[in-house]
Amino acid sequence: MNQPLITAGELEDALAGTRPPRLLDCRARLGDLDAGHGLWWQAHLPNSRHLDLDRDLAGPPGAGGRHPLPDRQRFTEVLQRLGVTPEVPVVIYDDMGGQLAAARAWWMLACWAGHPEVQVLDGGIQAWLAHGGELHEGDDVASSPSGWCPDYRDDTWTTADALQSSGVLRVDARSRERFRGDVEPIDPVAGHIPGAVCRPSADNLEEGGRFKSPGRLAEELPQADEVVAYCGSGVTACHNILAYAIAGKPLPRLYPGSWSEWVQDPTRPVATGG
Structure with a gap:
């Protein structure tokens, strides 16, 4: 690439x-x-x-x-x-x-x-x-x-069912307030996918709107053998994937449905706090 x-x-x-x-x-x-x-x-x-x-x-x-x-x-x-x-x-x-x-x-x-x-x-x-x-x-x-x-290439993204049955690191690109479940302005349920960590997409940028340096991104981005990126609806999650690319790291897969799909099934677990 x-x-x-x-x-x-x-x-x-x-x-x-x-x-x-x-x-x-x-x-x-x-x-x-x-x-x-x-x-x-x-x-x-x-x-x-x-x-x-x-x-x-x-x-x-x-x-x-x-x-x-x-x-x-x-x-x-x-x-x-x-x-x-x-x-x-x-x-x-x-x-x-x-x-x-x-x-x-x-x-x-x-x-x-x-x-x-x-x-x-x-x-x-x-x-x-x-x-x-x-x-x-x-x-x-x-x-x-x-x-x-x-x-x-459909190996670049994943589904809710596959995500629920796997142990990959889930990286959430929404704000920390939405991740914790303090607020939810868009979707009907607040919180995050259990086991996820929060990396707001805005944290990839300098104050002027440009991306942080590759070295700094490499230090800050969550690391694991397998990473899946998600957000509210699969848009800002791509910003985190782009940040991994800038940092020269293996790219996470995208969960396109993200939180807006996850919460439509009441049997899927929801976590708050963190």
């Missing part, structure tokens, strides 16, 4: 080079299905395309949680519509340090679909602006569809 992060300066050089990357804008707002596209339409990196969290990076909410993985064929059609091919590098960005939802897109493209050159813009759109990069408005991009049919 290639270096998972790219700086604004490196992106500027890449866009002017012989193999300019496909830019994907993954900005989103939980609870507002149209916010991401609206943000992209108002102002986006030149030649970027909008990749929608709810419509493109997830299937319909339901028994599989709030952001289950989409059907393979459906996601393949998304990638083809955006002109994504393995021969062209991809750079993904958002405005939340990768947490909504650039890291999810990175995981789906690089880990699940197996694209060989996917990077996240470190610091997101804010870093691009701080570097002096320009923004465009409106739909100014014309791209030819691709014919790429990814060879999906």
